[in-house]
Amino acid sequence: MSDNPYDVLGVAKDASADEIKKAYRKIAKDSHPDLHPGDAAAEARFKAAAAAFDLLKDPEKRARFDRGEIDASGQERPQQRSYYRDFAEEPGNPYRQGPRYEGYGDEADIFAEFLRRQNRQRGDGFAGRDVKARGADAHYALDVPFIEAATGGSMRITLPDGGDLEVKIPRGIADGQTLRLRGKGGPGYGGGSAGDAYVTLSIRPHPVFSRDGDDIVMTLPITIDEAILGAKVEAPTIDGPVKVTVPKGASTGQVLRLRGRGIAAKGRTAGDQRIELRIVMPKAVDDDLARFMEEWRKTHGYDPRKGVTA
Template sequence: MLNDPYKALGLSKTATADEIKKAYRKLVRTSHPDLHPDDPQAEARFKAISAAYDVLKDPETRARYDAGEIDGLGAEQPRRQYYRDFAGDAENRYQQRRGAGPEADPADIFAEILRNRARGGQGFGGGFGEQGFSAAGQDARYALEVPFLDAVRGAETPITLPDGNALSVKIPAGTEDGQTLRLRGKGMPGFGGGPAGDALITIRVQPHAVFRREGDDILLTLPITLDEAILGGKVTAPTIAGPVGLTIPPGASSGRILRLRGRGVARAGGKAGDQKVELKIVVPTEPDASLRDFLSEWRKTHSSDPRADLMKGAGS
């Protein structure tokens, strides 16, 4: 099958959900175009592995791919359908009208139509295609990849359908990865005057090079200098709405989390989440002589061991 998602992630068809997730995360780090701006092939690789993960991460979608119902991009595979397929569909694509109850056998109904047409009768609604039957169009499924910030802030983006027509898709603020949007009446056309189906757009959110999402909270790792950690200070931190000022308290350690309230994902009619900022101390790769000399002297008179409690907890 074309666009094999297992092959794109370097996995076999027996891969577990955890193996799929681990493979995807590993490949994102090596293929994200923001992390590899000098690699002209990074964007193509990133799109391929994102498409593969979108199909395999959801058990239902994965099962449909394995059964040949959708292709490696999540699009419906064409299949032949007959009258019985429409009549028995659980989504009620083919609806009986005027005298045909829900328990009626489709073959008997069809035979009755032919008998009425042969004798010119109108007892069963006048025949096929007039008032006897109408069939709602099938729903059409599509996958749409959107940037991280468009998903959390909301946006409007066009999507081109296989027939060449274009739709404008409104991405609501707070849209999550894997969420499906429904566009009423934008699916396949109906039969016998029946309504058109819907377009179901499954959203795939691209990973961001800086931000991560946890529910409605935004997570960020913020590098700080050694002097900022010891002395504290004011720095600028990015948020999904733009840069803001942040105060680093004196004596901050790596791993400490500061909270920017209301700076997370804001859904319509709901309370906005927060942005959690994890501090990460970054020391110079080559400290200057004065800093090295100071720390050498400081070490002689300070013997605190930050690992003491850790060793006790480990039973050492």
């Protein structure tokens, strides 16, 4: 499989941002690991699409990739070769058209040799020392389940060389945030320090919960008798199920609030969980219920639409 992000998503190089997003969503829907447990090929397609989308959704990254400045993983491409070749060919340059660069395997060797010769010319005493260079930064995309993003956790990224990288997910991390892992990028040259790894997070939607700031929001179905008579029912939270009280005479759209049951990010007061009630009628209305309601309506009928006008 090509690692070119355009090929991975199946879009043209001049595709619009909307076309890129639609292509990613289609692959994510068809290949999501939750929908294909144990399917390594589907998981690989999903991860590749996520990485490609992470690069192409960022206009600056996309432009740099198109110019050849970074590769498909977001890492810097070596740029020194053309610069030093051009410098070496300048008229009057003492290194011009000589065999001085022959035998060097890569740009880092050329760079080191150039600086050593410059130092010898200056006579500053550093001629014999190797040049130290910091390693390249690495860029990754990570798909994080909603609950792990809300409560914190640890995940691993599989690296191109077959290794892996542990990523600590801070409690309450938001979609699109980027984590910096110091020293986890490319190795340095000549004893230089390693680069950093930058991990951009995409939070998966949850079938029950959504997030509003630091509040968790959900809809809780209740029966008609629970709405009329009131009840204690079980409701899920990001930390596990709890019992909540449905007040007598509850209506659809009524909101219950669980204080402190939302996102508890470091350095901030914990948010709440908001539970919107929704009355769900039975699948079939039996004769007993129908007769009861007919008699009830004769003496207790009311108009909830009174005062509602177009």
